[in-house]
Amino acid sequence: MRIDILSAVPSLLESPFSDSILKRAQEKNIVEIYIHNIRDYSTSKQKSIDDYAFGGGAGMVLSIDPIDKCIKQLSKERDYEEIIYMSPDGELLNQSICNQLSTQLKNVIVICGHYKGIDQRIRDHIITREISIGDYVLSGGELAAAVLVDAVIRLIPGVLNNETSALTDSFQDNLLAPPVYTRPSNYNGWKVPEILTSGNLKAIEKWRHEKSIEQTTKRRPDLLK
Numbered sequence: 001m002r003i004d005i006l007s008a009v010p011s012l013l014e015s016p017f018s019d020s021i022l023k024r025a026q027e028k029n030i031v032e033i034y035i036h037n038i039r040d041y042s043t044s045k046q047k048s049i050d051d052y053a054f055g056g057g058a059g060m061v062l063s064i065d066p067i068d069k070c071i072k073q074l075s076k077e078r079d080y081e082e083i084i085y086m087s088p089d090g091e092l093l094n095q096s097i098c099n100q101l102s103t104q105l106k107n108v109i110v111i112c113g114h115y116k117g118i119d120q121r122i123r124d125h126i127i128t129r130e131i132s133i134g135d136y137v138l139s140g141g142e143l144a145a146a147v148l149v150d151a152v153i154r155l156i157p158g159v160l161n162n163e164t165s166a167l168t169d170s171f172q173d174n175l176l177a178p179p180v181y182t183r184p185s186n187y188n189g190w191k192v193p194e195i196l197t198s199g200n201l202k203a204i205e206k207w208r209h210e211k212s213i214e215q216t217t218k219r220r221p222d223l224l225k
């Protein structure tokens with residue numbers, strides 16, 4: 001998968017992709033991530049990328065031209081299945097959307113807004129999908145894009161060392177994950193449930209499933225419907 005992220009503050013996107021699982025996914029050539037500074041596509045003398053909102057009011061708006069130019073340049077080189085805009089009023093991101101994107105996308109553009117957002121005409125004419133990471137407002141789309149990209153990439157086969165580890169995570173089957181423990185099995189009297197050290201794999205699997213249902217019933221009964 002190839003992911004091109006358009007941003008007004010590209011430095012915000014450097015660290016999320018340069019460590020751990022996402023770094024390894026790139027090293028293994030499973031995914032390519034390119035971050036584009038929309039300022040590089042500004043044709044104005046001052047390299048400006050924003051302007052006052054028509055009609056007045058507080059806050060700047062990202063202009064059409066640099067974003068359109070960047071997308072046109074990228075689209076000349078390859079076809080993109082989706083051009084996604086991160087936006088608080090987009091469809092709410094969930095595991096099922098992440099699964100869908102991880103299997104369907106080969107090339108995708110992700111646009112991060114800033115200030116008051118981007119000129120509506122980009123949304124009307126260029127963007128194919130709008131995604132929100134939750135009902136709250138961030139200063140910019142970079143953190144939201146990092147959340148989306150992380151959640152999607154870890155689902156691509158080969159990214160996690162043990163593929164099944166994504167399958168047993170919360171939400172994959174509409175259940176929350178069971179609790180996990182590691183050594184020591186007894187920490188100053190706090191003991192690990194005995195079944196987990198029994199070596200009885202069938203019984204452990206059954207215990208985990210029961211705990212998943214228990215957790216989900218307690219915390220997220222809506223998922224069981």
Ligand code: SAH
Pocket residue numbers: 085086087088089111112113114115116117118131132133134135136137138139140141142144
């Ligand atoms: N004026 C807009 C918010 C702009 S916040 C409004 O009220 O809807 C600036 C940018 O941050 C947005 O353009 C978007 O790209 C990003 N952003 C903020 N909150 C977000 C969220 N919950 N999910 C995804 N992107 C978000």
